[in-house]
Amino acid sequence: MTDLAHAPEHHDEHESTGIDNRKLGMWAFLGSEFLFFGALISNYLLYQGRKGFPGPYPADIYDIPFTSISSFVLLMSSLTMVLAHNAMSRHDRNGTKTWLLATAMLGSVFLGGQVFEFTEFITEHGMKTTTNPAASAFYVLTGFHGTHVAIGVIMLLSLWGIARRGSLSDRHGLNVELVGLYWHFVDIIWIVIFTVVYLIR
Amino acid sequence: MTTEQHSAIEAERHDPPHPTPIQYVKIAVVLAVLTGIEVALFYVGDVFGGLQTPMLLVLAALKFVIVVGWYMHLRFERSTAQRFFGTGFVIALFCYGIVLLAMGAFALSR
Numbered sequence: 063m064t065d066l067a068h069a070p071e072h073h074d075e076h077e078s079t080g081i082d083n084r085k086l087g088m089w090a091f092l093g094s095e096f097l098f099f100g101a102l103i104s105n106y107l108l109y110q111g112r113k114g115f116p117g118p119y120p121a122d123i124y125d126i127p128f129t130s131i132s133s134f135v136l137l138m139s140s141l142t143m144v145l146a147h148n149a150m151s152r153h154d155r156n157g158t159k160t161w162l163l164a165t166a167m168l169g170s171v172f173l174g175g176q177v178f179e180f181t182e183f184i185t186e187h188g189m190k191t192t193t194n195p196a197a198s199a200f201y202v203l204t205g206f207h208g209t210h211v212a213i214g215v216i217m218l219l220s221l222w223g224i225a226r227r228g229s230l231s232d233r234h235g236l237n238v239e240l241v242g243l244y245w246h247f248v249d250i251i252w253i254v255i256f257t258v259v260y261l262i263r
Numbered sequence: 264m265t266t267e268q269h270s271a272i273e274a275e276r277h278d279p280p281h282p283t284p285i286q287y288v289k290i291a292v293v294l295a296v297l298t299g300i301e302v303a304l305f306y307v308g309d310v311f312g313g314l315q316t317p318m319l320l321v322l323a324a325l326k327f328v329i330v331v332g333w334y335m336h337l338r339f340e341r342s343t344a345q346r347f348f349g350t351g352f353v354i355a356l357f358c359y360g361i362v363l364l365a366m367g368a369f370a371l372s373r
Contacts, residue, residue, distance in 0.1 A: 089344040093351025100355035130302045137298060137326075144334045148284055162298040165308055204331040246335045250327050257323035261305045262316050 088240050101252050102206060104200040106128050106259060114195035124189045124260055125179065131147040133256045136211075139168035143218075150238045152232075158238065160224040162171035165245065169211050176208045184222045198204045200259070207255060208246050217241045281339060290333050297326050 110121060142164040149157030180201070183189045189197045221241060225231050282290065301322050308315030332338040337345060 073272045081343055084343060086347060089340075090351075093348045096355035096360075100359040103281065104359040107363055108366055126302065126305060130298070134295060134298055137294050138291060140294075140330060140334050141287060144287050148281075148287065205311055229358040243335055246330055249334075251331050253323055255317050255328045257301065261301060261319050 082236060084236060085240065085243075088243050092243065095247065096225065099203075099207070099254075102199075102203040103254065103258060106196070106203050108249060109195040109199045112195055117188050117194065118187050119194060120183075120189065120200040120230065121185060121194050121196075121257075121263060123189060125182070127146075128175070128179065129256065132172050132179075133252060135168050135175070136172045136249055136252050139165050140246050142168060143245045147238055147242045150213040150235055153232070153247055155225060155228075155230055158230060159222060162222040162238075164220050166215050166222060169245075171207060173211055173215065176211075177202065180204075185261070196248075199213055203255065203259065207248070207251055210251070214241070215246050218245065281336060282333060290329060294326055294329060297322050297329075345363075 073122060110119070142161045144163060146158050146161030149155075149161055168223060191198050191201045221230070221234070224234060266277060278303060301319055304319055304322070308318070310340070331348075337348060
């Protein structure tokens with residue numbers, strides 16, 4: 063695949079280290095996001111086993127089949143995202159447009175699943191944010207991840223809007239790549255959350 | 264910039280071939296299968312006793328590496344980017360690992 067960040071028109075303007083500065087900035091930002099999510103995951107791990115608070119605890123009410131499907135949806139959105147990037151590098155504007163929309167739709171399905179899950183936990187099981195520290199930590203962690211997904215969906219729909227107007231040119235190649243990096247990062251964070259928070263007992 | 268440095272940067276710019284769309288789909292199938300195994304382990308993991316948690320962590324790590332390496336193209340990326348991204352990950356793992364160990368997160372049970 064052609065590396066769009068290193069297309070000739072970008073090279074002279076934004077490189078001094080052999081890699082486009084904006085792309086390097088995105089890698090640095092994503093690296094720092096590990097610290098952010100690391101704090102939230104650690105917070106959950108510390109509180110999930112604390113005794114002496116009213117239930118239910120998150121681990122008692124997880125709907126694993128439902129969350130597994132949500133995880134699968136988010137995982138597949140990484141495939142559609144990388145296909146959008148691939149289409150962009152082949153100058154296939156229609157393909158890019160289609161895959162960007164597919165990614166945004168899959169992200170929206172994941173978000174819908176999260177809203178449904180939160181609603182079920184609160185209304186059916188009575189686990190509110192203040193019920194116990196584990197519930198608090200769970201909502202903060204998954205809520206912040208959901209916020210990241212929502213921001214990703216907005217960025218994807220913005221790119222799709224540009225593509226729909228027919229204005230998606232080669233100079234937007236790096237933008238597609240950067241949004242792709244962000245989207246895949248959101249996916250890898252969910253890979254960790256799904257295993258550490260939901261599956262490990 | 265010396266000639267050697269310039270040559271090194273030029274050499275780095277010749278990217279190795281990235282995966283094709285079909286290869287991306289194959290990678291997605293692998294990720295889906297790994298997720299399926301994870302969920303299966305959740306239900307039948309008691310058979311493996313104390314190995315359930317390490318096995319789940321290994322599967323998650325595999326999925327993590329596949330997405331970062333192939334979908335994010337980090338394995339094809341410049342070493343500078345690898346260092347920026349990798350440093351954040353290692354620091355987070357190290358710091359929070361120490362915090363969790365120090366606070367006994369792995370010893371608590373409800």
